[in-house]
């Protein structure tokens with residue numbers, strides 16, 4: 331089978347690999363779609379030769395089950411939660427495989443990933459992907475989509491509230507889609523025209539160009555519900571950009587007792603002043619990935635809401651063009667970039 335390896339300094343090679351086999355408690359998937367994520371791009375731009383298949387947003391069909399597999403059978407469609415844990419420690423008991431200290435492996439980093447025609451995965455990490463959800467939906471569920479859902483859930487976002495999404499890459503666009511499906515009024519902010527336009531396609535009520543001098547005033551104006559103009563600032567804010575300029579606007583943009591989720595990986599500048607947190611009586615949470623059980627909740631959410639991630643998918647490549655897919659994602663003038671390895 332073919333798989334793509336990130337070799338460091340924006341290097342990439344598509345190579346031949348043996349098809350994986352299913353170890354105990356694991357299954358082999360035929361990968362139908364896999365996304366390129368911001369965290370793949372951190373690896374792509376870094377100097378480390380990963381020496382193995384990258385990718386951590388797999389969706390596909392079970393083709394083989396190992397000994398001890400009890401829930402899955404060949405033919406099942408699944409999306410894979412990308413943090414593999416030991417399954418027996420305190421963090422894994424909470425579903426926080428992301429924080430497992432006993433046997434933490436990320437697909438595409440600690441073990442072979444999904445930029446390939448086949449991949450092995452732990453049964454516990456495989457989340458059902460029922461029709462009518464597409465494999466593109468499954469790829470988005472594996473990481474970015476559920477990350478956006480988890481951020482909104484951690485700040486208790488509710489219908490008829492207002493939401494600002496800073497950064498309109500795949501996680502930000504997912505926050506727009508999920509926020510709208512939850513019934514919020516949503517404003518997005520970015521500095522790339524293509525992404526602002528995509529946010530509107532994904533249902534954002536308004537977008538603001540972060541380069542505008544009056545970006546903050548535009549967000550405050552948006553937050554004023556017609557007829558309820560005493561509201562000053564959005565109820566909820568999800569920061570996905572990691573950019574210092576955006577982070578500086580977080581607290582000014584929310585209303586008193588507003589809630590902020592910090593999702594984007596960014597620099598070390600200290601842009602938050604505790605006096606501002608106190609002054610706004612606000613809540614700020616760091617939101618990193620999501621517990622395994624929330625993936626199950628999110629599939630049900632997608633089905634109940636009739637929500638699909640297809641509107642944010644802008645590019646699809648076969649496995650032979652996996653390196654081009656990485657280049658397109660790296661340039662940033664795109665929504666979600668998918669690899670469909672059997673295309």
Ligand SMILES: [Zn+2]
Pocket residue numbers: 367368369370386473474
């Ligand atoms: Zn990811």
Ligand SMILES: [Zn+2]
Pocket residue numbers: 415416417418419420421422427430431432433
């Ligand atoms: Zn564990």
